[in-house]
Amino acid sequence: MRDRIRVCLIGCGRAGMIHAKSYAGLVNGAELAAICDADAKNLAAAQKIVNVRFVYNDYREALKNDEIDAVIVVTPTRFHKDIVCAAANAGKHIFCEKPMASSPEECDEMIESCRKNNVKLQIGFMRRFDKNFKRGREIIDSGVIGPVAMIKSNTYGPSEPKEWMYDIRNNQGPIGEVNSHDLDICRWYAGSEPRRIYAVGNNFRSPEKAAEYPDYYDSCSVTIEFANGVIGVVTGAQYVQYGYDARTEILGTKGIVKVGTQRADSVETVTRDMTIVSDSMDSWRTLFREAYVAEAQAFADSILNDTEPQVTGYDGKIALTMVNAGVRSYLEKRPVDI
Template identity: 30%
Template sequence: MNKLKVGMISFAHGHAFSYLDALLRLPDVEVVGIADESASRVEKVVRERGLAYYEDYRELLANDAADAVVICSENVHHARLTIDAAKAGKHVVCEKPLGVSVEEMERMVAACRDNGVQLMTAFPCRYLAAVVRAKEAVDRGEIGSIVAIKGTNRGSMPGGWFVDPALSGGGALLDHTVHVMDLMNWFTGSRAKEVYAYAATLFHEELQVDDAGMIHVKFENGVFGVLDTSWSRPKSFPTWGDVTMEIVGTKGSISVDALAQKNELYSEATGKGHHLFWGDNMDFYMMKSFTDALLHGEPAPISGEDGLRSAEVALAGYASVKLGQPVKL
């Protein structure tokens, strides 16, 4: 079997380093190059891994060797990069959120469809062991029909371009709604029909974006969801944040703490505790599932539409905050 050749566009998002490590571990994949307008951002990894470097991503897209690309740019560039990649005939994994408006996400999905390439949204939380087992239990009917889901994705304030609205498109409500909202969409098998949200800047007064958020959702099938999306974890917190869900059904409930597979280390050097995660590498399994799908001619396991359905809830949340009332999708 010929190897799948994959390029990477932008390391602005730190997930790119983990995705690259995952790709390099896959025996049926060859990484053909990295494109990043900031040479200093990727200089070390290019040198250590012996990879080709492109300052202009269009040179990588013009490389006939690349079958697919992984895009980890600032949020506002996702649409342009994805559409250009689709026109170049490259399959795409795009970092979340898929886009910063519904209209541009629809254009991304259409461009990939019209050019016959796959678009996958990077939602690695679907590959966490606790999440996978909970989904299997729900599908077996162990808790009956889902009535409600309470979730959290409480993180630390990321800084950098994440807090620049011109590059991020939003704050915590956009950044931390999408992962667990995708899980809610996946578990319920339904679309959100109404959103009511709160967002404010409570923990870091200097920010131009929200760092606190709470989003409430009604799904078409009658399920209710609520999600804490806040950047409420201080620098002293043992890890960047959490991913949890309480899934309430007609016959029982499931509690999911997706990052609970960890050891606790208390360091005198840093003056705080650390959570050392020892569970399965979600980024590795996500990249493996994407590349396996391409190698076997199957649909990407997490689609561009999945990314759109998740991000549109966050965007509706901002509209709700502005209006002070629920918003229908």
């Protein structure tokens, strides 16, 4: 192994370009050597932002390049399994965005391909690298709030859904796209595996879509029973319009830890009409900017030091299992055992 890894980004969209910027100068021991996107327009746009030696429109060509040590897979979720398995068979280390794949069976195939080819596999749960979420975990581990009883985690996003997002039979909706982060963080804080899930949801903000997409939901609540008795409650919403809102509470038997705030900073303006005004967090890109760099650094370090990634394929598989059980519970209107 070289003392510096060369990375190829596969998928230069919204999340992909965050990773591109991390590896283009912010990660010690790693460099962005190549980018790949199936869409010529997106590829050209990415080339204007980052300077790389190799550019591909077909990931299979990128995998033939011996100069590339690792790939960062940030395509839409339905392509993750094929790309990850092909990359593992080509001997590349892999960072794969969440949700890991479409089914637990696909996750198993990805994990097995990486094991067989002795390459690293890290999944994109960057909240585990965020300094506030990490501090939450340290406080739990210190014992100061006593054993954890209940975890409440919400993520509400501002953006209007894209047309494909209304079709819940072909994507998992907010439970997958947004709340997979909350489900993973609940499991991380609970220190236990999920046993049963019950989800309810409804469409409040796009009533005009209800006739064409009767299963669409823009708001949901997911209750999780963990094996050690901890109760998780995850709420999700999209198109909330007031900003990006991600907060988690961990209630112990002797105290509570609250992680996250809606505020963008600590600046307040108070005027004589007796109002207090401050800025709202606009986006996950802003809130987790440093966490994305820290997660990229951890991936590079795990390759260079030959250590286990901090968020494994198994973590990705369990989160995906929770997502799929949640969507099934919502559609079938009953609790689902895991």
